[in-house]
Amino acid sequence: MTLALLIDFGSTYTKLRAIDVQAAEIIATAQGPSTATTDITVGLDAALDDLRGQLGKISDFRYRLASSSAAGGLRMITVGLVPDLTAKAARLAALGAGAKVAGTYSFELTSGDMAEFIAAEPDILLLSGGTDGGNHKVIEHNAEMIAASGLACPVVVAGNRSAADTVAGILSSAGIRAIIAENVMPRHLELNIEPAREAIRQVFIEHIVHAKGIDRAQENFDAVLMPTPAAVLQGAQLLSDGTLARPGLGPLLVVDIGGATTDVHSVCDGLPCDSGVIYHGLAEPYAKRTVEGDLGMRHTARNIVAEVGVDVIADNAELEKKQVEALLERTERDVDWLPDTENERRFDRTLARAATLISVTRHAGHHETVYSAHGPVTLQRGKDLNQVETIIGTGGVLVHSENAQAILSAALAGDDAPLALRPRSAKIMLDKDYALYACGLLGSVAPEDALRLGLNMLHQGEDDHGACTA
Amino acid sequence: MTSEHAGTLITGVIGADTHIVGNRILGRALETAGFTVVQLGALTPAKEFVDAAIETNADAILVSSLYGQGELDCRGFRDLCTEAGLEDILIYVGGYLVVGDQPWDEVEQRFLDMGFNRVFPPGTRPDDVLGPLSDDIKKRRGDDEV
Numbered sequence: 001m002t003l004a005l006l007i008d009f010g011s012t013y014t015k016l017r018a019i020d021v022q023a024a025e026i027i028a029t030a031q032g033p034s035t036a037t038t039d040i041t042v043g044l045d046a047a048l049d050d051l052r053g054q055l056g057k058i059s060d061f062r063y064r065l066a067s068s069s070a071a072g073g074l075r076m077i078t079v080g081l082v083p084d085l086t087a088k089a090a091r092l093a094a095l096g097a098g099a100k101v102a103g104t105y106s107f108e109l110t111s112g113d114m115a116e117f118i119a120a121e122p123d124i125l126l127l128s129g130g131t132d133g134g135n136h137k138v139i140e141h142n143a144e145m146i147a148a149s150g151l152a153c154p155v156v157v158a159g160n161r162s163a164a165d166t167v168a169g170i171l172s173s174a175g176i177r178a179i180i181a182e183n184v185m186p187r188h189l190e191l192n193i194e195p196a197r198e199a200i201r202q203v204f205i206e207h208i209v210h211a212k213g214i215d216r217a218q219e220n221f222d223a224v225l226m227p228t229p230a231a232v233l234q235g236a237q238l239l240s241d242g243t244l245a246r247p248g249l250g251p252l253l254v255v256d257i258g259g260a261t262t263d264v265h266s267v268c269d270g271l272p273c274d275s276g277v278i279y280h281g282l283a284e285p286y287a288k289r290t291v292e293g294d295l296g297m298r299h300t301a302r303n304i305v306a307e308v309g310v311d312v313i314a315d316n317a318e319l320e321k322k323q324v325e326a327l328l329e330r331t332e333r334d335v336d337w338l339p340d341t342e343n344e345r346r347f348d349r350t351l352a353r354a355a356t357l358i359s360v361t362r363h364a365g366h367h368e369t370v371y372s373a374h375g376p377v378t379l380q381r382g383k384d385l386n387q388v389e390t391i392i393g394t395g396g397v398l399v400h401s402e403n404a405q406a407i408l409s410a411a412l413a414g415d416d417a418p419l420a421l422r423p424r425s426a427k428i429m430l431d432k433d434y435a436l437y438a439c440g441l442l443g444s445v446a447p448e449d450a451l452r453l454g455l456n457m458l459h460q461g462e463d464d465h466g467a468c469t470a
Numbered sequence: 471m472t473s474e475h476a477g478t479l480i481t482g483v484i485g486a487d488t489h490i491v492g493n494r495i496l497g498r499a500l501e502t503a504g505f506t507v508v509q510l511g512a513l514t515p516a517k518e519f520v521d522a523a524i525e526t527n528a529d530a531i532l533v534s535s536l537y538g539q540g541e542l543d544c545r546g547f548r549d550l551c552t553e554a555g556l557e558d559i560l561i562y563v564g565g566y567l568v569v570g571d572q573p574w575d576e577v578e579q580r581f582l583d584m585g586f587n588r589v590f591p592p593g594t595r596p597d598d599v600l601g602p603l604s605d606d607i608k609k610r611r612g613d614d615e616v
Contacts, residue, residue, distance in 0.1 A: 082521045133506070134478070134526035188508040188522050278513060370513055372486040373537045377513060 003027075004446075005051075006438040007044070007066035007221055008228050009214055010034055011073065014043040016051050017438045021062065024452035026433055028054040034070045041217045048220065064221040065441040067231040071212040074099045074204055074227040077122045080106055080184075081129035081138050086159065088282055089184035090128040093158065093193035095289045097200035098230030099124070109142045114149040122153050123208050124200060127167065130160030132186045143167040147174035154203050158184045158196040179203060191283040201226050225444055228437050229289060232256065233265050235440030236392070237287045239454045240267035243447050249455075251387045253423060254436065255356055255411060257395040259298040259335055262355045264363040265289045270383025270421075277367070281381045284365070288383065292359045297397050298335040301351055302328055308354045317350035319343060338400070349407055352397045356410040360385075361420040368419070380421070386413075388423035392458065394431040404430050429458045476503065477529035477607045480522045482510030485543035489536040492565075496532070499596030505603075516547055520554045529607045530560035532599075533586075538569035541580065548585025558613070560606050562599070564590030 002021040007014065011034060018028040030050035032043035076099035080087025087106040094101050102120040105113055117125070125146065129139035139159040146155065147170050154177040157167050164180045171178040179202070182195035209215050209224045225231070232254065242248025251268030267287050272279055294303040305313050305328060314321045327347045330337055339345045365382025391408050398404045405428055413422040439454035481497050483489060490512040497509040508522050519531050531551075535543060544563055551559050563586045568577050574591050581589040588602060 082524050085521055085525050129525075131526045134528075135524060136527070185525070188526055278511075280513070280518075370486045372488045372513070373539075374488055377486070377488060379513065 002062045003060070004063040004065070004442055005061040005221070006441050007064070008231075008434075008437050009040060009044075009066060009068035009070035009224075010228065011069055014040070014047055014070070015434065016047045017433075017435070018051055018055060018061075019438065019442065019453060021442075021446060021449045024449055024456050026435065026438070026453075026457065029433070030054065039216060040070065040214050041220075044217045044220060063442065063445055065445065066214075066221045066224040067226055067228040067437055067441055068209065068212070068214050068224050069098075069228040070214060072100070073229075074200075074208060075102050075121065075123045076100065076126060076200070077103045077105070077117055077120060078126045079109065079128065079142055080104070080159075081135055082106060085189075085282060086128045086130065086185045089191055089193060090126050090158070090196070092191070092285055092288065093184050093196040094126050094200065095291060096193055096230070096233065096285055096287065097197040097204075098227030098233065098289075099200065100291070100293075108138055109145040111145075114145055114151070117146075117149060117151055122151075123211065124203055125151070125153055125155045126196060126200065127155050127157050128159040128184045128196075130163065130183075131188055132161045132183050134160055136160050136163035136166070139163050139167055140170065143170040147171055147176060152176065154179060154207060156181055156196060156199045156203065158182060158199070161186070177207075185282070189282050191285060193285055197230075201230065225441060229263060229291075231437040231440035232263070233287055233289050233440070234443055235436040235438070235450070235454060236265045237267050238439060238443040238447060238451055239392075239436075239458070243451055245448060246451055248451065249390045249458075251385075252390040252392060253360070253385060253388045253411065253426070254392045254394065254431075255360065255398075255408060257352055257355050257393075257397050257407075258296050259396070260293070260296040260300055262292045262295040262359040262395075263289065264292070264359050266363060266383060266385055266388065268383065268385065268387050270365060270385065270387075272380050273384050273386045274378070277378045277380050277384075279381075280379045284383050288363070290359070290363045292355075292362060295355045295359055297348065297351055297355065298331045298337070301331040304351055304354050304358070307358055313347075313350055313354065316353070317343075317346045319347060323347075345402070348397055349401060349403060352401070352407040353410040356407055357416060360411040360422055361417045365421045366419050367421065382421070384421040385423050386421055388426050390429060391423065391426045392429045392431055392436070394434065394436060398430060399432050399434075404428070431458060433457050476505045476604065478506040478508070478526050479603075480508050480510065480519055480526070480528050480531045481534070482514035482519055483512045483534045483536065484514055484516060484519070485535065485537075485539055486513060487535055487537045487539070487543075488512045489534075489565075492536065493534045496534070496596050496599070500532075500600075500603075503600050516543065516550055519547075520550050520556065523551070523556055523559060524554055528559065529610065530562060530603065533561065533563045534565045535563065535567055536565040538566055540565060540567035544581065544584060544586070551585075558610060560587050560603075560610060562586060562588045562590065562603070564594055564599075566592050
């Protein structure tokens, strides 16, 4: 039997999955507290003991791979020139690399911006600006500002290639490690984020893992390959694309509703579905990740209610406004709170539906009608998710809900946001065993086995909840 | 980028105007003449011309309008450039800029007053643009060095 050990150093828990690679099954799971601030090994050792207990005579693991979002995850600041162009491209690159983006900045940086940079304590900074051969003054100015700020974190430089050497020189002479990658937007509206993503991942492996103290546990694993959100995105892409030997699920969407944030991943080209529609603006990534830092089930539940209105939440949850308010206070007081009564479960479900609706609407592209002399013309900005055939849900509220279907169907196109290009109908699946990150990690060494693992785990989720289109 | 480079240009059809054919022919001719051309195509808002010019460090923006509403669409275009830090960028406009049978010199003056450097009437050939464009770009770069 070939075994794989896949570790996720999470923000709260270190989660372990033991995989039987041939059978493509999770054969044991365990978790311990992530105590990254003191010593990451404590929680990992506890979890490993637990896992060994379950596996009995533990055989050797062929692969021991880890991802991490411990110790605050990978915190990044991104800088570009024009907000809708290189600044957006840089942000998409950082999100795709699995980062928590603490801020996105445009144009010339100011001393006030630099104070914000220092306060945000980023692990990596991504500096872009200008097409190749285009504007170089702004990225050079920004490099000077960063060099003079006292900021010490590594900087990935992915802007105008004509300015790359100058920019790297300015940063290096201030003792800042500068890593040059290809431009995130080499030509106008052409997105090129893979090289920057890979550069970020390399810096993460070489520096951040050590800086966060995760390498203290390194006798227990071979490598920390990437931040956990990047592993989820890679798992999603493998499940969508499949391999040469086995087809995948096709275009898909992942909705991950957490306590503080909601992540949405889409894997599809997102091009206009109707021939009369004209695409406008920056191209978007085939595998796209967005994070809604203001939408979560506990720490940030109040934002969800504020966004849709307390009356709507009360109506949908069949509760009085007073009850909604009381439950909201409860979620803030006790972020580990789990619903117990039918009322509380309806409240949680309503919140999760709203988080799904808002986060998918923000992730999706939009139609816009322009009235020309020849009649109305439809423009599309962002990705059309109409082609999405599968929606995969994950995160505590979905995994523990008795009616995940009712929550995830809020991702589908509807009257609540008619111009948002959401999926029209899709099969709904659940990642109950938290297998997506495992699939992404294993996929980097054994893609065929990882694909079978992912498909197996999702189909088990499907059996319990039933697939349907809404 | 060396000073030998002919220049980087932004072209597009402004506003709710879908007439793309002439604009594409112009773009092709400018590329053949050695310019780097960012073609934004039809239905382009004024802001997108300016955004593209900032990122590409363009020498000139060539705005086309062929449906008679150019005067409305182009109002404030120079101010938008100035606000974006492109106060000295060359801006040209051409096409069927107004409705009805208005004297060309009046139309031209109106667009010059709006801050466009050159205004081209209907029927302009790409070749008519190349000469003045090269001269203006050289002059602008000369000014930059002072």
